[in-house]
Amino acid sequence: MTHSNASHNNTSPTTDNTSHAIVQTDTNDPSSLTWQPVTKPTPKDGEALVAIQFAGVNRADTLQAAGHYPPPKGTTNTIGLEAAGVVEDPNGAQRPDGSPWQAGDQVAVLLSGGGYAQHVTVPHGQLMPLPEGYSLRDAASVVEVATTVWSNIMMTAHVNEGDLVLFHGGGGGIGLFGIQTAKALGARVAVTAGSQSKLDTCARYGADILINYKEEDFAEVLTAEGGANVILDIIGAKYLDSNIKALAPDGHIVTIGMQGGVKGELNIGRLLATRGTISATGLRYRDPEDKARIVRATYENVWPLLADGTIRTHVDRVLPVQQAAEAHKALLAGEITGKIVLEVPQV
Amino acid sequence: MTHSNASHNNTSPTTDNTSHAIVQTDTNDPSSLTWQPVTKPTPKDGEALVAIQFAGVNRADTLQAAGHYPPPKGTTNTIGLEAAGVVEDPNGAQRPDGSPWQAGDQVAVLLSGGGYAQHVTVPHGQLMPLPEGYSLRDAASVVEVATTVWSNIMMTAHVNEGDLVLFHGGGGGIGLFGIQTAKALGARVAVTAGSQSKLDTCARYGADILINYKEEDFAEVLTAEGGANVILDIIGAKYLDSNIKALAPDGHIVTIGMQGGVKGELNIGRLLATRGTISATGLRYRDPEDKARIVRATYENVWPLLADGTIRTHVDRVLPVQQAAEAHKALLAGEITGKIVLEVPQV
Numbered sequence: 213m214t215h216s217n218a219s220h221n222n223t224s225p226t227t228d229n230t231s232h233a234i235v236q237t238d239t240n241d242p243s244s245l246t247w248q249p250v251t252k253p254t255p256k257d258g259e260a261l262v263a264i265q266f267a268g269v270n271r272a273d274t275l276q277a278a279g280h281y282p283p284p285k286g287t288t289n290t291i292g293l294e295a296a297g298v299v300e301d302p303n304g305a306q307r308p309d310g311s312p313w314q315a316g317d318q319v320a321v322l323l324s325g326g327g328y329a330q331h332v333t334v335p336h337g338q339l340m341p342l343p344e345g346y347s348l349r350d351a352a353s354v355v356e357v358a359t360t361v362w363s364n365i366m367m368t369a370h371v372n373e374g375d376l377v378l379f380h381g382g383g384g385g386i387g388l389f390g391i392q393t394a395k396a397l398g399a400r401v402a403v404t405a406g407s408q409s410k411l412d413t414c415a416r417y418g419a420d421i422l423i424n425y426k427e428e429d430f431a432e433v434l435t436a437e438g439g440a441n442v443i444l445d446i447i448g449a450k451y452l453d454s455n456i457k458a459l460a461p462d463g464h465i466v467t468i469g470m471q472g473g474v475k476g477e478l479n480i481g482r483l484l485a486t487r488g489t490i491s492a493t494g495l496r497y498r499d500p501e502d503k504a505r506i507v508r509a510t511y512e513n514v515w516p517l518l519a520d521g522t523i524r525t526h527v528d529r530v531l532p533v534q535q536a537a538e539a540h541k542a543l544l545a546g547e548i549t550g551k552i553v554l555e556v557p558q559v
Numbered sequence: 560m561t562h563s564n565a566s567h568n569n570t571s572p573t574t575d576n577t578s579h580a581i582v583q584t585d586t587n588d589p590s591s592l593t594w595q596p597v598t599k600p601t602p603k604d605g606e607a608l609v610a611i612q613f614a615g616v617n618r619a620d621t622l623q624a625a626g627h628y629p630p631p632k633g634t635t636n637t638i639g640l641e642a643a644g645v646v647e648d649p650n651g652a653q654r655p656d657g658s659p660w661q662a663g664d665q666v667a668v669l670l671s672g673g674g675y676a677q678h679v680t681v682p683h684g685q686l687m688p689l690p691e692g693y694s695l696r697d698a699a700s701v702v703e704v705a706t707t708v709w710s711n712i713m714m715t716a717h718v719n720e721g722d723l724v725l726f727h728g729g730g731g732g733i734g735l736f737g738i739q740t741a742k743a744l745g746a747r748v749a750v751t752a753g754s755q756s757k758l759d760t761c762a763r764y765g766a767d768i769l770i771n772y773k774e775e776d777f778a779e780v781l782t783a784e785g786g787a788n789v790i791l792d793i794i795g796a797k798y799l800d801s802n803i804k805a806l807a808p809d810g811h812i813v814t815i816g817m818q819g820g821v822k823g824e825l826n827i828g829r830l831l832a833t834r835g836t837i838s839a840t841g842l843r844y845r846d847p848e849d850k851a852r853i854v855r856a857t858y859e860n861v862w863p864l865l866a867d868g869t870i871r872t873h874v875d876r877v878l879p880v881q882q883a884a885e886a887h888k889a890l891l892a893g894e895i896t897g898k899i900v901l902e903v904p905q906v
Contacts, residue, residue, distance in 0.1 A: 368836075448827045470827055478825035480795045480817055484839035489715075492831035 228252075232557070233290045233329030234536050242277035243537040245291070245328070252331050253288065258500075259333040261301040262319060266352035267327035267533065268294040269552045270385070271446075271469065272496070274540045276325075283325040284497050291536070292327020293496065294355035296320045296348040297556075305336040308511055318342050320351040322359055322507055324496055328536055330556055337504020340511050344519035353525045353551040357389035358514045359495060360468065363506045365394060365442055366513070368491055369464040373398030375441035378434060378458065380451065382419055383410030385526075385551040386468075390444055391417045392523040393514065402440065404430050406546065413549050417526070434458035439486070444468065449476030456482050456490075464489045526550025533557070575599075579904070580637045580676030581883050589624035590884040592638070592675075599678050600635065605847075606680040608648040609666055613699035614674035614880065615641040616899045617732070618793075618816065619843070621887045623672075630672040631844050638883070639674020640843065641702035643667045643695040644903075652683040655858055665689050667698040669706055669854055671843055675883055677903055684851025687858050691866035700872045700898040704736035705861045706842060707815065710853045712741060712789055713860070715838055716811040720745030722788035725781060725805065727798065729766055730757030732873075732898040733815075737791055738764045739870040740861065749787065751777050753893065760896050764873070781805035786833070791815065796823030803829050803837075811836045873897025880904070 231252035238244040255261045273291045275281035283289055299305075302313035313319070320340045326332040342351040365371045377394040379387045382403025394401045395418040402421035403414045411422040421437060423430045431454040434440050439460030445451060450472025455465045456479065463486060483490070495503065517523045526549060531539050533554040542548055578599035585591040602608045620638045622628035630636055646652075649660035660666070667687045673679040689698040712718045724741040726734045729750025741748045742765040749768035750761045758769040768784060770777045778801040781787050786807030792798060797819025802812045803826065810833060830837070842850065864870045873896060878886050880901040889895055 449825075452825065452827070467827055467831070470831070474828040475824055475826050477822055478796075478799065478837075479822050480799070480814055480839050481821040483837075484814065484817070484841060485844075487838070487840045487845075489836060489838040490825075490830075491834070491836040492827050493834045494831060497832075498834075 231329065231331045233326075234292075234533060235290070236277060239279060242274070242279075242540065245277065245536040245540070247534040250329070253326070253333045255301060255303045255333040257303075259335055260299060260303050260305040260313065260339055262295070262297050262321055262332050262334050262339075263300045264295045264297040264327065264330060264332055264556045265348045265558065266296050266530075267292045267329075267554045267556060268352045268356055269536075269539045269543060269554060270294070270356050271543060273328075274544055277540060281496075287324040288326040288332070290326045290329050290332075292325060292329065292332075293323050294321065294352060295323060295327040295332060296342065296352035296355070299339070300331065305339055307339075307341060308508065313339060318348060318351075320355050322355050322495070322503060328533055328554060335500040335503065337500055338507050340507060340515070343515045346518065349530060349553055349555070350525050350527065353385075353527050353553050354389070354518060356495075357385045357551070358518075359506050359510045360386055361390045361393050361444070362510045362514050363495065364444055364466045364468060364493060365390065366397070367506065367509060368493060369442040369466050371397050371399050371442050375399045376402060376434070376437060376439065376460065378402045378404070378430070378440040378443045380404045380444070381446050382414040382422075383407075383549050384446075385548075386444070386446070387414065388417050388526050388550050389523065391419045393517070396517050396522050399442075402430075402434060402437065410549060413526070417524070430454060431457035439463060442466070447472035449473030452476035453479060453482070456486070456488055459486045459488045462487050464491065467492045468494060527553055529553075530555055578676065578678045580673075581639075581880060582637070583624060586626060589621070589626075589887065592624065592883040592887070594881040597676070600673070600680045602648055602650045602680040604650075605683055607646060607650050607652040607660065607683060607686055609642070609644050609668055609679050609681050609686075610647045610905075611642045611644040611674065611677060611679055611903045612695045612905065613643050613877075614639045614676075614901045614903060615699045615703055616883075616886045616890060616901060617641070617703050618890060620675075621891055624887060628843075634671040635673040635679075637673045637676050637679075639672060639676065639679075640670050641668065641699060642670060642674040642679060643689065643698035643702070646686070647678065652686055654686075654688060655855065660686060665695060665698075667702050669702050669842070669850060675880055675901060682847040682850070684847055685854050687854060687862070690862045693865065696877060696900055696902070697872050697874065700732070700874050700900050701736070701865060703842075704732045704898070705865075706853050706857045707733055708737045708740050708791070709857045709861050710842065711791055711813045711815060711840060712737065713744070714853065714856060715840060716789040716813050718744050718746050718789050722746045723749060723781070723784060723786065723807065725749045725751070725777070725787040725790040727751045727791070728793050729761040729769075730754075730896050731793075732895075733791070733793070734761065735764050735873050735897050736870065738766045740864070743864050743869050746789075749777075749781060749784065757896060760873070764871070777801060778804035786810060789813070794819035796820030799823035800826060800829070803833070803835055806833045806835045809834050811838065814839045815841060874900055876900075877902055
């Protein structure tokens with residue numbers, strides 16, 4: 213295979229195998245995230261090699277650092293589920309329009325891991341062009357939330373125009389992205405958050421119903437509004453019964469996080485009374501074909517909404533990747549509205 | 560509106576308002592089901608009047624007699640969710656092909672209640688022609704199971720060719736119908752039942768994997784087979800955790816009964832590990848538009864499979880409607896394989 217010359221000199225293919233990545237030096241210490249030299253990864257058949265410039269931070273990354281969210285078998289132990297950078301070796305990858313990716317092309321990638329690094333190998337189906345007009349920094353902030361929101365509220369729960377959609381943690385990365393996506397689909401949006409300032413941000417991004425979970429019972433508020441047709445839940449057990457109470461007939465709860473515990477009592481009778489559905493989903497352990505399907509749908513449906521400004525990303529702060537541990541700390545402390553992004557030093 | 564002359568003299572419109580129905584004379588006694596004179600019901604706008612000749616018996620009917628399954632507001636207290644008979648007053652109803660129903664036409668009907676009677680009023684969308692070649696008796700035995708199976712395994716859980724589908728209570732009316740429907744869709748079928756004779760019947764109707772729940776752990780068997788993509792469940796709480804263990808990745812549990820209890824512990828972590836979905840559904844409380852949509856889909860997709868013999872009904876026995884209490888007793892005792900049908904004396 214021949215590659216065209218890279219257009220960005222600072223990212224042209226290197227001939228040595230030097231790279232750097234965040235390594236967790238003590239598996240019992242989630243803050244032992246150190247930037248150090250590593251062997252540059254080699255793409256297998258069906259994978260491209262990408263030189264990363266920015267990596268998004270997700271709550272799942274903090275779980276992995278704490279030992280609760282192991283990477284899928286056969287993938288890197290390096291943390292990081294999304295990134296943006298430059299293709300170093302496309303290795304035969306094709307863009308969504310069927311044309312070949314070229315070394316030097318800017319790219320956004322969905323990862324099973326490995327984002328907190330200078331280089332990562334990526335299955336071909338998980339490469340996306342940047343949204344039109346987007347910087348690498350902003351692109352790194354939308355991959356995980358966009359694929360998560362689209363796969364769950366559309367591909368799993370099929371939001372319809374006029375539906376009422378509830379996002380727990382409305383001020384987080386998924387929440388702010390979800391609000392805008394649901395509004396773009398013609399839905400009404402309710403959110404829960406733990407502070408007025410986060411609720412104000414939710415309102416700025418289009419949320420219609422603002423619920424401070426410290427002051428109000430969200431199930432009561434939703435019931436008074438006719439019930440939620442779709443709930444995107446990050447709490448799990450603690451909200452299980454209230455989520456069911458908050459459902460409209462034929463409503464759908466999609467749980468993607470368990471910040472409120474793993475096991476809870478399910479009242480099947482209550483679920484049946486509204487003909488409700490509960491799904492628990494995640495992106496990380498899906499097989500590459502499934503991820504490619506989600507990436508493709510996200511690219512086709514969500515990228516245009518980013519390009520025309522219907523959905524805006526909210527990057528709360530950018531830290532050098534060497535400060536990954538501080539980034540995790542800030543996220544866990546609830547300091548972050550929207551997204552936090554790590555900047556990776558260039559080779 | 561004018562009606563053509565009825566072709567069946569014994570079902571031509573009567574001018575008096577005499578009718579008979581099963582009345583539960585003691586709401587504390589599920590066996591106090593007595594056949595007695597009642598006022599003939601009058602169809603409202605959008606309803607037809609049907610003279611019933613056969614009514615199917617369902618487990619839900621036994622629940623209603625026991626006080627656990629009240630009819631939807633505004634509908635009759637008379638038990639009975641499905642029937643077949645003759646149109647007495649179509650009141651403007653149209654067949655699926657758009658032609659008008661005529662007085663005297665044979666018809667199968669899905670009901671919110673009222674089947675154990677000589678006359679019932681039926682929303683227009685819940686009338687179906689008999690499957691080609693079917694008797695009224697056999698037609699009365701398939702309405703509830705066909706709409707239940709189709710709405711759940713296809714419209715809710717979207718069974719695909721090659722899927723593995725598990726039916727609990729494989730020997731029951733829903734089970735035997737479900738086995739054949741899933742096989743017609745190209746699925747593999749597993750069933751649970753409590754006796755070898757019921758399992759033998761399941762095998763005759765096409766079940767591939769036979770599990771005596773008294774002797775085997777169905778979750779282990781299913782796991783060894785790669786997991787169930789769809790589970791149609793009538794047990795509820797008691798099977799909740801085992802059903803999740805038995806799921807294939809992205810599998811879907813649809814619970815339509817709670818014979819094993821209403822409340823159970825949901826392990827959301829386990830559900831998330833397979834990206835599973837749990838729905839709890841029922842037909843009875845859906846609004847007429849929703850029922851019409853399900854009846855229509857069943858008529859279009861399942862009726863041809865009945866006409867060509869791909870799916871066969873299994874009527875275990877026919878009793879006079881006056882023996883409704885005995886029918887319920889036999890069903891609850893687990894004596895019935897497939898369906899039990901009540902015959903209604905003609906006016």
